[in-house]
Amino acid sequence: MISISDVRKHYQMGPTVVHALDGVSLQIEAAEFIAIIGPSGSGKSTLMNIIGCLDSPDSGSYELAGEEVGELLPDELAEVRNLHVGFVFQTFNLLPRATAIENVELPLIYRGVGARRRRAAAEQMLERVGLADRMTHLPTELSGGQRQRVAIARALVGRPSMILADEPTGALDTRTGEEIMALFEELNRDGVTLILVTHDQALAAHAGRMVRLLDGLIVETRAGVAV
Amino acid sequence: MNARAQLVMLWENGAMSFRSILSNKVRAFLTALGVMIGVASVIGLTALGHGASLSVERRLSTLGANLLIVYSGEPRGTSLVRQRTTNIAPMLTADDLAFINSLPSDLVVRTAPESSRNGQLKFENRNTVATVIGTDPDYPAIRNFQPMYGAFFSQLDMESRRNVAAIGVQTYRELFPDGRDPLGETIRINGLPFRVIAIMEEKGSPAQDASVFIPFTTYRRSLSGSDNYAIINIQAASTDVMYELQETIENELLRLRRVPSMEWANFYIANQMDLIGTVTGVADTFTLLLAGIAAISLLVGGIGIMNIMLVSVTERTREIGVRMALGAKGRHVMTQFLTEAVILSAGGGLIGVGLGYLFSWGAQRFGRLASVVTPDSVLIAFSFAVVIGLFFGGYPAYRASRLDPIEALRYE
Known part of the structure; x- marks a missing residue:
């Protein structure tokens, strides 16, 4: 479903050119659970941004759901993100003044879905992540784990091709982190494609496949323990 | 996007803007204050000028007609x-x-x-x-x-x-x-x-x-x-023949006196039209001057809106990043902030209209000044306020729409 081949991306940092990605190729199948790991500076954030259509590669090809998305304009990328990508961030990134259900509705607003259908879909997703009784709470009235569940519901509500999770347990305590990972595994069993970006090897062990990045190159690929 | 989706967006933008404005009422009030005062002073001062002009006209007409x-x-x-x-x-x-x-x-x-x-x-x-x-x-x-x-x-x-x-x-x-x-x-x-x-x-x-x-x-x-x-x-x-009549009389009286022009005449003719024209002309100039000063204060109010909107865009950089990550396009972000600026300026304008009426009423009641609010001034001041919101909100909104989602998401 995702086909990345020989993708390169470099940045000018003062006098030196940093090769954030130096020819990366990667295939991700639908319903797969894949972890991308690597230390900071390895290029994993850049790879995540490109997979998430927040950024475009300098060269190489990126096909998402059969469509080349490597050279789209910013607005076209926004549309692809809206339809195909569900983001889960380390710091949740919920809108502080919007309630849980309003946060979850957000991607559907940008898709132009009417209020009633939006609300129904958001309610369904919040129930799915176990927050049926917290729908009208503001983020500040929720615990860290609950906030991340809202974020996951928001990522899922548009039925995207993939969930892109960037250190989703990084801001949570161990036990809550495990609960969130359990939820991810459950979603994956239901057929959701999951891409987990982390520096934590133990977390990556939950995935079906693990890709290790170093200095802009994939240095290791191996099947995980779980699944 | 189809028309229905556009409508959904427009509605949601309005709702989001209202929520964002309501979440910081004091700031919203202070932001709109400049526009409020501007609109109120345009309406109030024009009312005073117009009132003065009317009362002069009324007084002059008591002299007699034509x-x-x-x-x-x-x-x-x-x-x-x-x-x-x-x-x-x-x-x-x-x-x-x-x-x-x-x-x-x-x-x-x-x-x-x-x-x-x-x-x-x-x-x-x-x-x-x-x-x-x-x-x-x-x-x-x-x-x-x-x-x-x-x-x-x-x-x-x-x-x-x-x-x-x-x-x-x-x-x-x-x-x-x-x-x-x-x-x-x-x-x-x-x-x-x-x-x-x-x-x-x-x-x-x-x-x-x-x-x-x-x-x-x-x-x-x-x-x-x-x-x-x-x-x-x-x-x-009738008023239409007054200048003609004045000329006829002047010519004949000059002829009777064997005098070449009014410069040498031992008479002169005061025309009520001139009188009204002169006095209301002065009043109108005065009104224009007042309205001009008021318009400048409205402009300053607009700059206030731009100032706060720029701060608001910076503060909400991360929010903008999140929205973009979730699929907001440049124009979605742009309209959201524009809507907010226009709501602020239109809201301020609306309150300003009320204050303008209040000012005019107070001038009449307590200042014993003739004061008449003209519908024109209300319409012009209010539309000007909205246009100012669009204009001065435009730049911050544009800046917001051009943010790079990656940078915006990383913004602390």
Whole structure:
């Protein structure tokens, strides 16, 4: 479903050119659970941004759901993100003044879905992540784990091709982190494609496949323990 | 996107903007304050200017309708109508008056010549000084100055040169402090006996209220001895013919005097149109000036909005990043912030309209100033406020829409 081949991306940092990605190729199948790991500076954030259509590669090809998305304009990328990508961030990134259900509705607003259908879909997703009784709470009235569940519901509500999770347990305590990972595994069993970006090897062990990045190159690929 | 999706977006933008404004009410209020004051001052000050202009017009129209006044003597600048007409050497002749009276009725409705001088008035042991005006029975109709009690002298009084007097209200109060009915009483003007036949209505100006009207024929015989007039009051048929009439009279009077131009004339004509034009012109200029100053304050209000919107965009960089990650396009972000700016400016404008009305009402109620809110000023000030919101909100909104989602998401 995702086909990345020989993708390169470099940045000018003062006098030196940093090769954030130096020819990366990667295939991700639908319903797969894949972890991308690597230390900071390895290029994993850049790879995540490109997979998430927040950024475009300098060269190489990126096909998402059969469509080349490597050279789209910013607005076209926004549309692809809206339809195909569900983001889960380390710091949740919920809108502080919007309630849980309003946060979850957000991607559907940008898709132009009417209020009633939006609300129904958001309610369904919040129930799915176990927050049926917290729908009208503001983020500040929720615990860290609950906030991340809202974020996951928001990522899922548009039925995207993939969930892109960037250190989703990084801001949570161990036990809550495990609960969130359990939820991810459950979603994956239901057929959701999951891409987990982390520096934590133990977390990556939950995935079906693990890709290790170093200095802009994939240095290791191996099947995980779980699944 | 289809039309329905556009509508959803528009609605959601409005809702989001409202929520964001309500979440920081004090700041929203302060942001909109400039526009509020701007709109209020445009409306309030225009109301004052317009009120002043109206009250001048109203006051001028109490002089009489379609009034043209021929004065003896040199023109005195753009003279306002001289209420006290004493000490004018009477240089308008019976021929002048005959010519004016000979003009067709689609030009001249009626005329009333007058001359005047100060006179010593006496009743029993009371003494007072007043302007004694010798004129014609048509005077009240032309100058819109009617008796409030009794009747003005008639054509018969005129022809019979009767010693009858219509006295101004102030003169009445001086001579009859006990408030008795003066009709039929005999007062003395410069020692001559006159029967009081009317009290004139109150005009509020001493020049008019401290006066005595007697038939011109009597005036000529008893007080002046001159056949000439100091003033000829003319009521024109309509406002449209006033300038034409003025020119006709000027030409004929110049010809009668064998004088080449008005520069050398011993008379001049005051035209009520000029008067109204001059005075309301001044008032209108004043209004424009006030509105201009107010508009500048509105502009400053707009800059205030831009300032706060820029801060708001910076503060919400991360929010913008999240929205973009979730699929918001540049124009979604742009319209969101534009909507917010317009809601702020339109809301401020709306409150400003209310304040403007309040200001106008207060000026009238407590400041005793004539103040009339014009619908034009409300419409213009409010639309200007909205346009200012769009204009000054435009730049911050554009900046927001051009943010890089990756950078915006990373922003702390």
